[in-house]
Amino acid sequence: MLEGLKQALLRRSSMPVTLAAAAITLLVLGFNYYVHFPLSENAEQRELRSLTNLLDGYASQVEEQMIGVETTLTALGSIIYDERYSAREKHLLLKQAADALDIVRVFGVTDINGRIIHSSRSFPAPDVDLSGRDYVKYFLDGGDAPRFLSGPVKNLVDGRWQLSFARAIRNPYGQLVGVISTVIDPGTMIDRIAKSTIPVDYVTLLDRNFNLVARKPAKDEMISKSMADAEIYTDVANSSERIVANVYSNVFTGQARFGVAERVFHDTLVISTSRPYDYAMQYWNVFSTGITIASVILLVFMIGILWTINLRALATQRYNKKLQTINSELEIARNDAEKLARIKDDFLANMSHEIRTPMNAIFGLTQLLKRTPLEQQQSEYVRQIGLSGKFLLGVIDEILTFSKIEANELVLDQEPFVLPDVIDNVGSIMSMSVNDKAIEAVIDVAPDVPRSIIGDSQRLQQILVNLISNAIKFTDAGTVRLDVHKEHAPEPILCFQVTDTGIGIPENQQATIFNPFTQADASTTRKYGGTGLGLAISNRLATAMGGEITLRSSPGRGSTFTLKIPLRVGPNDIAPPLYFEKVDNLRVLIVDDQEPTREALQTIAHSLYVKADTAPDGQTAIEMLLNAKVPYDILMIDWQMPGLNGLETIERIPADKLEKMPAIIMVTAYERDLLSQTKNAEKYELLTKPVTGSSFMDAITSVSDASAAIRPGCAPAYKITDNALAGLKVLVAEDNIVNQQVAKDLLTSLGAKVHIADNGIKAVAAVEKHSFDIVLMDVQMPEMTGLEATERLRSSYPDLDLPIIALTAGVLENEQHKCREAGMNDFVGKPFDFELIVSKILKHVRVGSKSNKSNPAPKPADETVQSADSSPADAPAIPAQQATGSxxxxxxxxxxxxxxxxxxxxxxxxxxxxxxxxxxxxxxxxxxxxxxxxxxxxxxxxxxxxxxxxxxxxxxxxxxxxxxxxxxxxxxxxxxxxxxxxxxxxxxxxxxxxxxxxxxxxxxx
CATH class of the missing domain: 1.20.120 (Four Helix Bundle (Hemerythrin (Met), subunit A))
Incomplete structure (x- = not known):
């Protein structure tokens, strides 16, 4: 009796443990159910969407090829009906068309009796009766469909499967006069569209009756067999949707596959693609299996802990029963032990939460500290915390980018861009990264490298910045240079070489340098920092661009990373900047002790039509200045050189012996701030290495007397007087009323007579009715743009000598080039620069000349042409919101x-x-x-x-x-x-x- 009660009490005390174990088990099972069913279904849908996008590409290519064939048939049918062509000429046209289309094997024409009268293969055509062929018989029997596509038929001569595609040839009265047909090689078609498929994918082409036409990988024994009983094609037949997608079983092997099918080309063909379910879901299966294993381990671990606790509780109860006779001291000791056990259990239960709490507080308090008054040292501590946070964000961004690449979700742009702009950006970053290191930074772009490139400029810049940042990071002193040139092997290749004289990479570690989260060794990470993702990301991006990155390196001597990508030259609408009109009289003397740097600077100068000589040191430069028959306009000299440095060289130049003292541009690779603090530094223009074409021209512009000729798009400087535009009749085409008011008031104040038109249509009408000396034309206007209005004026009145200046907010070179293409003579950017507008007008129009550049019967041009409703309506007031930081x-x-x-x-x-x-x-x-x-x-x-x-x-x-x-x-x-x-x-x-x-x-x- 007592023993039974004891067991009941023991069982009752284990109830909480049992309930806890049951709750944990249910949670683990529920989580696994969620992973293996709802999340797994989401993964399946993601794979189906990916496969659907792939099929859309295949379907588009099939449509394009079939439409091309049909267009050719239609065109050839018109020619065949035309009696002006001889039979031999028609044969040659058919042959040329067959040769031009790689999926076409032969073109043929039959008369109304079904006999061949023309063929692309031979002349004269063989006397063969095709009236029994389904694609000819259909039209001979009165079929009125525009086209007929037969099922697959094996060629008896070479054993290749083919499709016959025919169209009727009708006279202007709709009467059948013949049938033109072609034989299509579906194998070639499927090879073209599926050349980039992965090996486990199937791409299948069927006719409208679901007979197999072509397949990749090829299986000739299945061609012409009906696939109508396959689940996927049953869905196509019964569905009203354009595309069907699901998981299907292979009719031959029973293998589960993701399948997508779609009707194409007027529903005459069906194209499908499929991928093994296990292959597509392998990463998900690994993940879900890992979740299951981890869940089982966790469940066993937790149940073990609970079971241990339960056993301990039971043992304690039994022990307490046995120790009822023990004295009070032992009872106190036992109670203390139980208290300590409870404290330990509470600590273990709250550990996870307590770890996360201070981490959140660190970041939150950092933000609060920034808003309070801090001492300098305290501010530095907060700044360091912020920098650490930014570093963490950088690591996360790199990991996200890498994850995107790994998931094949990275999309590269294929847009024209200006390569020198990318080089300039890289040069700026390169200059900032060098900071106070004793590094000579050089950029050398070969003259034959095209300006306009098609590709992803942002990703290209990302690769170059990664490579250059690494080069600078691992180089304490020496040289870091970027060379850009073009190669032909055998296709055009654009080559970027980043060379440094840094620590180098041992040969046994070069093989893993492009692996993610990898650096040369652990000490590299400790000393220089970084995640080891930069090169991995750059390598993946280069591969996505169709190129590669290679490495040559020697420890202690430096490294050379070479990026090669296919060169796709962009359109001609990205014109080079109008820096100047060949300032042939501008002479520059370049002084630098580094020969590669001298050559790079001289190459830049020659590409900008600037005459440049070079000197290797200060003494040689002084001698060249003294012996020059034609004095130099500019001296571009490196600051840090052995022997005489740049400052010492300038001080020793005997200015009294020179015809004129050249303007000074001081070039420095580092310590620009230190240079700016030296004596007479304010007299010199400072140019930081690496020097690019843009920074070179900016420096020359700032010191040259010919700056008006050098600055991009600038007109010659004119002195603006109160009557600078007296008597000129100016048409301003501008839809913005504020800009209208600006232009009218400014131009009128200088004596011009201003006529306003608020759209392109009214501008054209004004030119046709009035006489103007010049037109200021906004590029973007409603109803008709400024470009359209200019094109209409230039095409309608080719002899009209009327300058048109574009008013545009677009400052990109291709936008300015479009203005020139439309017939505009010049352009001015917004917001308006008053002096620039006047100088542009005076550049194109001589004040005081008789206005006779528009309609010969002019009307007074001093009124405003605007629609009555052009004034903006008052909008209801919107309550002001409290400003927030952004x-x-x-x-x-x-x-x-x-x-x-x-x-x-x-x-x-x-x-x-x-x-x-x-x-x-x-x-x-x-x-x-x-x-x-x-x-x-x-x-x-x-x-x-x-x-x-x-x-x-x-x-x-x-x-x-x-x-x-x-x-x-x-x-x-x-x-x-x-x-x-x-x-x-x-x-x-x-x-x-x-x-x-x-x-x-x-x-x-």
Whole structure:
């Protein structure tokens, strides 16, 4: 009796442990169910979407090939019916067409009796009766479909399977006069579209009756066999959807496969692709299996702990029963032991939570500390914490990029870009990375490297920055150089070489240097830092571009990383910048002790049409200056040289013995701040290595007397007087009323007669009705753009001598090139530069000349041509929101000094522009909201463009920058991001208008 009660008590005490074990078991089982079913289904759907996208590409290629064949049949049918061609000429045309299409084996033409009358294979055509062939018989029996595609038929001569594709030849009365047909090689077709498939994928082409036409991998014994009973094709037959996708069983092997099928080419063909389920899901299966194993281990571990606790509890109870007679001291000791056990259990239970809590506090308190007054040392500590956080973010970003590459989700752009722009960006980063290291940084671009390249400029720059950053990081002193040249082996290759004189890489470690999370050795990571992902990412990106990265390195001597990518030259619309019109009289003497640097600088100079000589040291440079028959205009000299350095050389130049002292450009590879603090440093232009074409020209421009000829797009300088434009008749085509007011007031103040047109159509009409000396044409206008208006004027009136200057916010070279292509003579960027506009006008028009450049029957050109409804409607006021910190807060709301400069110092005009800006901005704001609501991207882009231009003209910098970014996002189709910016856009606009309202009120005062 007592023993039974004892067992009952023991069982009752184990109930919590049993319940806890059951709860843990249920949680583990539930989690595994979620992983193996809902998440597994998501993985399957992701694979099906990937396979569907792949099939779309295959289907598009089949459509293109079949449409090409059908187009050729139609064209040849018209020629065959045309009696102007002889039989031999028709044969030759058929033969040329067959040779041009690699999937076509032969073209043939039969008469209304089904006999061959023309063939691409022979002349004269063989006398063969094809009236019994289904593709001919269909039309002879009165078939009225535009095309007929037969099923697969094996050629009796060479045993190859083929399809016959035919179209009827009818006279203008619709009567059948013959049938033109072609024999298509489906094997060639499937090989073309599926050449990049992975080995385990099947790509299958069937006719409309689901008879197998072609397959990759090929299985000739299955060709022409019906596949209608296969599940996937049963779904195609019964579905109204364009594409069917699911998991199917292979009808022959029973293997489970992901399958996608689609009807193509007017439902005459069916194309499908499939992939083994196990292959596609192998990574997921490894993951889910790992989850299962980990769950089992965790479950066993937790049950073991609970069972141990249970056993201990039971043992304690039994022990307590046996020790009932023990004295009170032992009882106290036992109670203390149980208390310690409970403390230990609580500690273990809360450990995970307690570890995460201080980590969150560290990051949160760092942000709070930045907002409090701190001493310098404290600020440095906070900064170091922030830098560590940024480093952590960098590591995470690298891992995310690597993960994206691993998942094949990285998409490369294939757009034209300007290679020198990328080189300039890399050079800037290179210059900053060198910092205070004693490194000679050199960039050398071969003259034959094209400017316009097709590819992904951002990813190319990412690779180059990674390679150069590594080179600088592992080089304490010496040289780091980037060489760019072109190779032909056998296809054009663009080659980038990054060479350093750093620590080098041992040969036995070079094989693993491109592996992820790998560096040369553990000491490298400790000394130089880094995740070991940079080279891995660069290598993967190079491979995705169709190129490769190779390495040559010797320990202690340095390394050379070579990136080679296929060279695809971009379109000609990216023209070189108009730096100058060959300033042949500009002579530069380049002085540098490093021969590679001298050659690189001289190459840059020659590419910019600047005459340049070189000297290896300061003494030679002085002798060349003294002995020069024609004096040098500019001395470009390296600061740090053995013997005489740059500063010492300049001090020893005998200026009294020179015809003229050259302007000085001091070139430095490092310690620019130290150089700027030296004596007379303010007299010299400083140029930091590596030198690029852009920085070279900027330096020369800043010191040269010929800067007006050198600066991109600048007109010669003219002295602007009050009557500089007296008597000139100017047409301003501009849809923005703020810009209209600016142009009219500025030009009128100089004596010009201004005529306004607010769109391209009215601009063309104004030129046809009035006589003008010059036209200022906005590029983007409603109804008809400035480019379209210019093209119409140039094509309609080829003899019209009327200068047209583009007003554009686009400063890219290809946009400026489009202006020239349309017939414009010059361009001015927005916001308007008053002196530049006047100088451009004076460059193209001589003041005082008789205006006879437009219509010979002119009317007075002093009125404004605008639609009555062009004034913006007042938009409902939007309540101001409390400003919150954002990246846009780095830009000022309004720059009054800049705004007055843009109006040539006219404060009154500035105040009137502020008053005009409010209603137009509100109107744009209303239309932007409505355009986003209606998903009208064209209207949205136009209104954002107007907002950007008018805001920049009144120097409302922040709202102008936001409008520009939203316009860019709109062009890229990212409307959701534009919508997400609306609240902040409204807030910034409200704050801007509140400031400008006070300026507009000053006009009435």
């Amino acid at each position: 990246a846009w807060d780095d830009f000022p709301l309004h720059e009054e000094k800049l705004a007055i400069e843009l109006t040539a110092g006219s404060v009154d005009l500035y105040h009137r522009l502020c008053k005009l800006y409010d209603p137009q901005a509100r109107d744009c704001q209303t239309q932007i909201h409505q355009a986003i609501k209606d998903n009208e991207t064209k209207t949205l882009s136009e209104q954002l463009h107007i907002m950007k231009g008018s805001s920049s003209q009144v120097a409302a910098t922040r709202i102008s920058k936001m409008s520009a970014e939203m316009e860019r996002l709109t062009h890229n189709g990212e409307i959701e991001k534009v919508a997400a910016m609306l609240d902040e856009f409204d807030r910034v606009l409200d704050e801007t208008l509140a400031i400008l309202a006070t300026k507009g009120d000053e006009t009435s005062n």
